[in-house]
Amino acid sequence: MTFTQLEYIISLNIHKQFSLAAEKCYVTQPTLSMQIQKLEDELGVKIFDRTKQPVTVTQAGQEVIAYARKIIAERDELLQSISDKKDIVNGELRVGIIPTLAPYLLPLFIPLFTKKYPKIKLVVNEVTTDLLVRDLKEGALDAGILVTPLYDKGIRENVLFYEELMVYTSKKSDLIGKEYILSKDINPDKLWLLEEGHCFRSQVMNFCELRKNSLHGSLFEYEAGSLETLIRLVDVTDGVTFLPELATLNLGVKQLRQLKLFKAPKPMREVSLVTNTDFVKKKLVNLLKHELLQSLPEKIKENKSKNIVAI
Secondary structure (H helix, E strand, C coil): CCHHHHHHHHHHHHHCCHHHHHHHCCCCHHHHHHHHHHHHHHHCCCCEECCCCCCEECHHHHHHHHHHHHHHHHHHHHHHHHHHHCCCCCEEEEEEECCCCHHHHHHHHHHHHHHHCCCEEEEEEECCHHHHHHHHHHCCCCEEEEEECCCCCCEEEEEEEEEEEEEEECCCCHHHHCCEECHHHCCHHHECCECCCCHHHHHHHHHHCHHHCCCCCHHHHCCECCHHHHHHHHHCCCCEEEEEHHHHCCCCHHHHCCEEEECCCCCEEEEEEEEECCCCCHHHHHHHHHHHHHHCCHHHHHCCCCCECCC
């Protein structure tokens, strides 16, 4: 039994396909398959059911993979401890980030982080909240940047900042002349939303109490996959949408006139750096947190934890 074999079964358990698992481990598919077969022969059990697609884990395999995760985690903790004592800053940090943060937050800190720590390999995946939490628990990610609170005992949340929620309205909308917006001013039939699976969609619906209403109208027949799409759709209709504060920083002068604020207390969303409760790469995660906080605009840093909108 080798560390490599244990890493291979963990990867296959996560990705469910030999080809993808091999790609993530930087080996050929035959190599990965052969090593897993050797481990199964040594243990005398089948870890995976290869007759099903995607590949599934056997009952015995679930126990083996659970032990494999513990062994690899303890190995990584030992290596990290040694590096810390030597004051060495290197290694790989795998980070997940949700789509409504990635395009606006990553450009703020990635260039400086990679320049300051050239020996840290930063691997970033853009995924929805559900997938990010799953990958974090399965060990596919070391940390995540997403909206909280999650109320998940297996996840450790470290609040980074608060983002104000704003309304972006069409020039044709009745809201264009208002100085401040109330949630009751939002017409559900004119509201553009992100597709299912985005936590930001849930926040908007909770804030406007849309689940209590019967939603009608063609606008809800199309659900966008990105905030940029929502902005463009609003520009060519008489609709409105919600935007988190970071997404408004790159708006043009004319578009800023279409941005409306809510009356106090202004709705906020909480953004956190999350890890598994028994995560190992504490030093690398702390460096990431420090550089991320340093890169934030001053207005974002000053936001307070009042009126947090539920996910």
